Amino acid sequence: MVLDEDNRLTRDFVNRVLQAVEDGDNHEAYRLVEPLHEADIADLFELTPSDERGPLAIALGDVMGAEVLAEMNDYVREDIVDALPASVVAAFAEQLETDDAVAIIEDMEEDDQRAVLAELDPEDRAAIEDALSYAEESAGRIMQRDLVAVPEHMSVGQLIDYLRDHHDLTTEFWEIFVVNPQHHPVGTCRLSWILRNPRSTPVSEIMQTEQTLIPVDMDQEEVALRFQKYALISAAVVDGNGRLVGVITVDDIVHIIQEEADEDILRLSGAGEGDINEPLRESYSARVRWLIANLGTAMVASFIIAQFGAAIQTLVALAVLMPIVASIGGNAGTQTLAVTVRALATNQLTQSNTARTIWREVRIAVLTGFTVAILAGLGAGLFYSNWILAAVISGAILFNILIAAFSGVAIPVFLDRLDQDPAVSSSIFVTMITDSMGFLIFLGLAVASGLVG
Amino acid sequence: MVLDEDNRLTRDFVNRVLQAVEDGDNHEAYRLVEPLHEADIADLFELTPSDERGPLAIALGDVMGAEVLAEMNDYVREDIVDALPASVVAAFAEQLETDDAVAIIEDMEEDDQRAVLAELDPEDRAAIEDALSYAEESAGRIMQRDLVAVPEHMSVGQLIDYLRDHHDLTTEFWEIFVVNPQHHPVGTCRLSWILRNPRSTPVSEIMQTEQTLIPVDMDQEEVALRFQKYALISAAVVDGNGRLVGVITVDDIVHIIQEEADEDILRLSGAGEGDINEPLRESYSARVRWLIANLGTAMVASFIIAQFGAAIQTLVALAVLMPIVASIGGNAGTQTLAVTVRALATNQLTQSNTARTIWREVRIAVLTGFTVAILAGLGAGLFYSNWILAAVISGAILFNILIAAFSGVAIPVFLDRLDQDPAVSSSIFVTMITDSMGFLIFLGLAVASGLVG
Numbered sequence: 001m002v003l004d005e006d007n008r009l010t011r012d013f014v015n016r017v018l019q020a021v022e023d024g025d026n027h028e029a030y031r032l033v034e035p036l037h038e039a040d041i042a043d044l045f046e047l048t049p050s051d052e053r054g055p056l057a058i059a060l061g062d063v064m065g066a067e068v069l070a071e072m073n074d075y076v077r078e079d080i081v082d083a084l085p086a087s088v089v090a091a092f093a094e095q096l097e098t099d100d101a102v103a104i105i106e107d108m109e110e111d112d113q114r115a116v117l118a119e120l121d122p123e124d125r126a127a128i129e130d131a132l133s134y135a136e137e138s139a140g141r142i143m144q145r146d147l148v149a150v151p152e153h154m155s156v157g158q159l160i161d162y163l164r165d166h167h168d169l170t171t172e173f174w175e176i177f178v179v180n181p182q183h184h185p186v187g188t189c190r191l192s193w194i195l196r197n198p199r200s201t202p203v204s205e206i207m208q209t210e211q212t213l214i215p216v217d218m219d220q221e222e223v224a225l226r227f228q229k230y231a232l233i234s235a236a237v238v239d240g241n242g243r244l245v246g247v248i249t250v251d252d253i254v255h256i257i258q259e260e261a262d263e264d265i266l267r268l269s270g271a272g273e274g275d276i277n278e279p280l281r282e283s284y285s286a287r288v289r290w291l292i293a294n295l296g297t298a299m300v301a302s303f304i305i306a307q308f309g310a311a312i313q314t315l316v317a318l319a320v321l322m323p324i325v326a327s328i329g330g331n332a333g334t335q336t337l338a339v340t341v342r343a344l345a346t347n348q349l350t351q352s353n354t355a356r357t358i359w360r361e362v363r364i365a366v367l368t369g370f371t372v373a374i375l376a377g378l379g380a381g382l383f384y385s386n387w388i389l390a391a392v393i394s395g396a397i398l399f400n401i402l403i404a405a406f407s408g409v410a411i412p413v414f415l416d417r418l419d420q421d422p423a424v425s426s427s428i429f430v431t432m433i434t435d436s437m438g439f440l441i442f443l444g445l446a447v448a449s450g451l452v453g
Numbered sequence: 454m455v456l457d458e459d460n461r462l463t464r465d466f467v468n469r470v471l472q473a474v475e476d477g478d479n480h481e482a483y484r485l486v487e488p489l490h491e492a493d494i495a496d497l498f499e500l501t502p503s504d505e506r507g508p509l510a511i512a513l514g515d516v517m518g519a520e521v522l523a524e525m526n527d528y529v530r531e532d533i534v535d536a537l538p539a540s541v542v543a544a545f546a547e548q549l550e551t552d553d554a555v556a557i558i559e560d561m562e563e564d565d566q567r568a569v570l571a572e573l574d575p576e577d578r579a580a581i582e583d584a585l586s587y588a589e590e591s592a593g594r595i596m597q598r599d600l601v602a603v604p605e606h607m608s609v610g611q612l613i614d615y616l617r618d619h620h621d622l623t624t625e626f627w628e629i630f631v632v633n634p635q636h637h638p639v640g641t642c643r644l645s646w647i648l649r650n651p652r653s654t655p656v657s658e659i660m661q662t663e664q665t666l667i668p669v670d671m672d673q674e675e676v677a678l679r680f681q682k683y684a685l686i687s688a689a690v691v692d693g694n695g696r697l698v699g700v701i702t703v704d705d706i707v708h709i710i711q712e713e714a715d716e717d718i719l720r721l722s723g724a725g726e727g728d729i730n731e732p733l734r735e736s737y738s739a740r741v742r743w744l745i746a747n748l749g750t751a752m753v754a755s756f757i758i759a760q761f762g763a764a765i766q767t768l769v770a771l772a773v774l775m776p777i778v779a780s781i782g783g784n785a786g787t788q789t790l791a792v793t794v795r796a797l798a799t800n801q802l803t804q805s806n807t808a809r810t811i812w813r814e815v816r817i818a819v820l821t822g823f824t825v826a827i828l829a830g831l832g833a834g835l836f837y838s839n840w841i842l843a844a845v846i847s848g849a850i851l852f853n854i855l856i857a858a859f860s861g862v863a864i865p866v867f868l869d870r871l872d873q874d875p876a877v878s879s880s881i882f883v884t885m886i887t888d889s890m891g892f893l894i895f896l897g898l899a900v901a902s903g904l905v906g
Contacts, residue, residue: 004803007679011804037663039682047805073801163648171645174627174686191644192624195616210490226460228711229492231704233627233686250703251684257707258681261714262795268718269791270784276796276810280817287788288821291854294784295825298777299832305776309769316762319772323758323779324751327888331723331747335740338722342715343729348526350457351464352500357729364733368741372748379752401744435780 002036009040014047021052026059034063042071045080046277054083066095069104075277078107086112090119093128097144097172099252102131106141139223140216142256143237143246146170149177150203152186157199174233174249178207183243185211185236213238216245221260225347227253264341267423270294290428297432301326304436308443311452317384318446321393325442328372329400329434336361336408337430341423344416358409365405369398388451396442404434455489462493467500474505479512487516495524498533499730507536519548522557528730531560539565543572546581550597550625552705555584559594592676593669595709596690596699599623602630603656605639610652627686627702631660636696638664638689666691669698674713678800680706717794720876723747743881750885754779757889761896764905770837771899774846778895781825782853782887789814789861790883794876797869811862818858826851841904849895857887 002013013032020028033041041063048056057064057080069077069092081089081104089108093101093116105113105128117125127145134140148169150159159176163169176194178187187207197206212230214223214237226232227250237246266274270293272286305312305322312319340357343349349357373394381390411429412422446452455466466485473481486494494516501509510517510533522530522545534542534557542561546554546569558566558581570578580598587593601622603612612629616622629647631640640660650659665683667676667690679685680703690699719727723746725739758765758775765772793810796802802810826847834843864882865875899905 006675006800007682008800008803009805014805037683039684043800046801047803049809160648163645164651169649171643171649173645190624191648192616192626195613195644195647196622196624198617222459228707229460230490231492231707233704250707251686254681254684254703254707254710257710258714258799261711261718262799265714265718265721265791265795269721269787271788271791274788274792274795276792276801276806276813280813280820283817284820287785287817288824290788291781291784291821291825292828294781295777295829295832298780301776301780302773305773309773312772313766313769316766319765319775320755320758320762322772323754323776323888323892324748326776327751327754327884328744328747331744332740334722335724335727335743338718338724339727339729342718342727346711346715347459347461347496348499348729350461350500352462352467353729356502360729360733364736364740367733367737368744371741372744375745376748379748431780435776439776 003040009043009047014044017044018048018052018056021055021059026061029056029059030061030063033060038065038067039071041068042073042076046073046076050076050079053080066092066100070096070100073275073277074103074107075275075279077104081108082112086115087119089116094120094124097146098124098127098131099142099144101128102141106132106136134216137220138216139214139218139220139237139248140246142220142223142252143214143216143248144170144172145246146172147177147244147247148173149179149183149185149244152178152180152204154178154203155199156194156197156201156203156206159194159203160199172249173247177236177244177247178203179244185213185238185244187211188236190233211236213242214248216240220256221345223248224253224256224260228257229347260345261342264345264423267421268338268341268427270427293428294431297428297435300432301435301439304439305443308439308447311443311447314452315389315446317380317386317389318443318452321380321389322439322442324376325393325396325400326435326438328376328397329404329438330431332365332368332401333404333408333430333434334427336365336405337412337426340409340412341426344412344422349413354413358406358413361405361409362402365402369401372401373398386451388449389446392445392449392451393442395445396438399441400434400438403437404430407433456493462496462500467497470497471501471505471509474508474512479514482509482512483514483516486513491518491520492524494521495526495529499526499529503529503532506533519545519553523549523553526728526730527556527560528728528732530557534561535565539568540572542569546573547577550599551577551580551584552595552597554581555594559585559589587669590673591669592667592671592673592690592701593699595673595676595705596667596669596701597623597625598699599625600630600697600700601626602632602636602638602697605631605633605657607631607656608652609647609650609654609656609659612647612656613652625702626700629656630689630697630700631656632697638666638691638697640664641689643686664689666695667701669693673709674798676701677706677709677713681710682800713798714795717798717876720874721791721794721880723880746881747884750881750888753885754888754892757892758896761892761900764896764900767905768842768899770833770839770842771896771905774833774842775892775895777829778846778849778853779888779891781829781850782857782891783884785818785821785854786857786861786883786887787880789818789858790865790879793862793865794879797865797875802866807862807866811859811866814858814862815855818855822851822854825854839904841902842899845898845902845904846895848898849891852894853887853891856890857883860886 004010176189177185180186187209188211189207193206234249239245270290377390377394380393381387412426415422457463629642630638633639640662641664642660646659667688687702692698723743830843830847833846834840865879868875
């Protein structure tokens with residue numbers, strides 16, 4: 001069996017291929033892999049240990065084509081591309097659409113990049129250099145330059161004849177764009193509308209004039225939100241003068257939506273890019289920075305505990321119970337934070353409903369806070385037969401959950417207003433607040449209530 | 454200004470509309486909203502406080518159409534639909550494609566649902582009842598039944614004539630499906646291929662026979678992964694006998710990808726559905742359950758601390774420093790967990806690379822563990838001038854980060870093998886382990902090293 005019930009390559013199949021490569025039986029490896037879809041061959045490389053990827057590529061020969069490279073995880077591809085001579089990379093790039101070729105070339109070292117560009121034929125080079133001139137993750141990087149644009153006066157019949165007669169046109173299009181003499185897009189026409197109408201109908205009569213035009217410097221996350229909001233299949237990209245320069249299609253957007261949502265999970269947990277194929281050194285550096293920041297916030301919390309050393313020595317139960325207050329607060333904060341960060345990222349949370357959303361989170365916090373506070377108080381009271389201690393832990397939990405809810409909304413919203421990514425640093429701040437406040441309120445209440453001292 | 458630079462409705466615009474509604478100036482509200490895209494009108498409802506949504510809907514009259522309802526957040530829509538008479542909901546449903554109509558009807562109470570179905574004309578009712586007969590979040594629920602299927606022997610010219618002459622055909626299609634006499638799909642043909650070929654070409658010559666067929670009972674998450682992997686624009690849905698019964702298009706998949714990734718963030722943080730429009734009671738119940746589970750795991754940790762009461766009384770610095778060990782471990786665990794859960798969800802982590810991924814995480818943990826352990830040890834040693842204490846906290850942090858890394862991969866992978874959603878309960882287990890182990894190792898080492906007692 002090649003694919004399991006979840007459409008993933010089976011371990012058995014991967015092992016058979018790798019065994020064949022190891023045995024030097026390249027013919028067998030080729031025979032096994034040749035029927036697979038490009039996306040599955042790309043997966044095969046990702047599942048292969050990195051030191052065996054080179055021999056696998058050699059064994060597969062022409063099956064290891066440009067499309068396979070385009071489908072591959074960025075890190076795995078970089079690994080393979082770095083090992084190939086510039087002329088081979090250039091040959092791959094020429095077989096791909098501009099956006100896929102750019103994806104392969106953009107991550108290379110500058111020297112290697114220049115070497116590949118020099119090998120390209122002038123037309124492809126110009127297209128790729130143009131794409132590279134736009135910022136990373138902008139519309140200009142992800143758009144295709146091959147598109148079908150026709151003048152307004154065409155009829156359906158003329159358009160069909162034009163498409164049949166021009167053999168150099170792309171076949172990868174889902175809509176055609178109607179442009180005026182200044183090459184500004186004035187309408188979009190779905191292919192189904194062209195096929196459903198008689199030859200005599202003017203294209204301008206069936207085109208849709210309300211279009212979503214994407215500025216060439218728009219960030220890809222923003223582009224993805226437009227596609228989602230307006231259920232687009234493709235969209236025209238325009239330059240600063242409003243001229244049609246490219247097209248973005250939804251199959252590229254699908255990857256971006258996935259990537260951007262993943263980024264938020266991974267940033268919230270401080271895991272950096274968080275790809276299992278990322279080089280060890282990069283993962284180390286992203287994660288250790290986060291843990292060191294966390295060490296700093298934990299030390300602030302420790303400093304607060306240290307102020308209550310005498311109280312703890314008098315009543316060691318305080319040391320036993322205090323992590324509960326911090327832990328519950330931290331979890332309540334994370335809940336609110338996750339909801340808020342995603343609502344911001346999907347444009348559901350705007351200035352119009354910020355106050356309402358904060359108020360909503362505070363009300364939820366009052367409800368959950370009372371519930372958990374009563375349970376924890378009951379537990380502590382029964383265990384220690386000390387109902388003042390029970391009241392102290394209940395009060396501390398309730399307050400800490402309230403603080404967690406408020407900071408869980410307010411901090412990401414505030415960072416977002418400052419044009420900072422709320423997923424990156426919110427959780428450090430929120431955890432610091434819930435940890436420190438948890439200890440401070442609990443130990444402070446213990447002293448204030450006369451429980452100790 | 455109606456939309457801000459991020460394409461969201463401005464607060465000023467929302468306020469102007471709501472002010473007009475409040476003043477009873479429905480004409481002004483209508484005038485303001487009428488030019489907006491349906492998706493923006495849906496957003497307007499989401500940004501309106503829930504008690505003002507009814508009056509807004511009345512003010513907008515026919516602008517508040519079926520498409521607006523289809524674009525709306527589930528919870529907001531439910532709110533509005535519940536207030537409408539069955540005949541109005543039925544009228545909306547008849548204007549929509551089956552998948553959108555089902556989305557509106559599926560969340561209603563059973564009685565209301567029956568009332569709406571009774572109002573529908575027989576053909577629409579049959580289609581919607583058929584969709585409802587499939588499991589929620591399955592392909593059968595999200596597919597459209599209107600599609601273009603043609604026999605194998607057609608030529609391009611015959612196909613175009615067929616599309617032009619049959620006025621009742623859908624215009625919402627991007628590919629046509631070629632079927633055999635048993636109505637099994639034998640090929641898919643992009644519209645661009647039809648337009649690029651002469652009338653005499655047989656459709657069977659230009660169609661793609663390698664197709665991704667979606668079983669009607671496949672889970673939508675699985676469907677979304679196929680669309681992503683094979684860069685599909687649309688795909689045929691087949692029943693148990695392999696007959697073509699529907700089509701799924703990528704614009705619906707885009708929402709599902711977003712939803713499924715969001716679900717993982719929200720489940721990892723125990724926030725349930727985590728939508729800012731979710732009714733308060735549902736948010737409360739999802740979140741409080743998580744916090745109570747967390748209270749349980751925190752009590753386990755407290756129980757461990759309680760065993761070391763005497764040691765803490767002897768050296769109160771232990772109480773001051775112990776939360777650092779637990780907190781760093783928790784964070785390291787969350788990092789690994791986030792990476793693992795996403796790698797599982799996107800089919801990047803399979804049986805073939807599980808061992809390698811665990812080994813990778815353990816190596817990263819050794820590196821980050823040593824770095825953070827040395828820093829924390831230095832800090833504690835200098836502050837307390839106690840280098841045994843410093844060694845104890847260093848050792849505890851290093852061990853706890855290692856345990857965190859191992860359990861951060863192993864637990865979600867194990868849950869996934871048991872066909873459990875790894876995002877739902879992994880973080881409870883991982884936190885319990887890092888908290889309990891953090892305290893146990895730190896306090897245990899303190900006693901074993903002879904630092905106290």
